[in-house]
Amino acid sequence: MKLRRRSILEEEDESINVSPLIDVVFILLIFFIVSATFVTLPGVEVARPRVKNASSLQKNSVLFALSEKNQIFHAGKSVQLSDVPPLISQAIKDRDKPVVIQVDQWADATMLAKLVSEAKKVSPSVSLATLKNR
16 A cells, blocks of 8 residues: 555656746746837738948837828728828837838828828928838
8 A cells, every 4th residue: 555655656756847947937928018118000011112322220210101192001901191290200109210101102292291201290300211222
């Protein structure tokens, strides 16, 4: 009888308890979700013009897109020109973020100038997204 009890205790001691490992994994998962930054894409594909000199911007930015049909997009929705300053104000209320405008190479330059003007009313940093030539 003692031998049987000892073998049961030895079997229990040999098993691995994974509960603490699961707890640590969930804590890490929560940490990465909370600390992640989310970027809302403008919601339309544009053919950006190529340039020789380009510099990278911060990943945290407010994105707008101007399509070849001169429509302005933000977060997957078409927006009016007058809606641009309130959208930027809402996006940068906690901390300053640059505004990046993705412009299709066939978009109207006057519409681009109006969009940049509206964005500069709220944000001092407005940039155009391009593709770097290789």
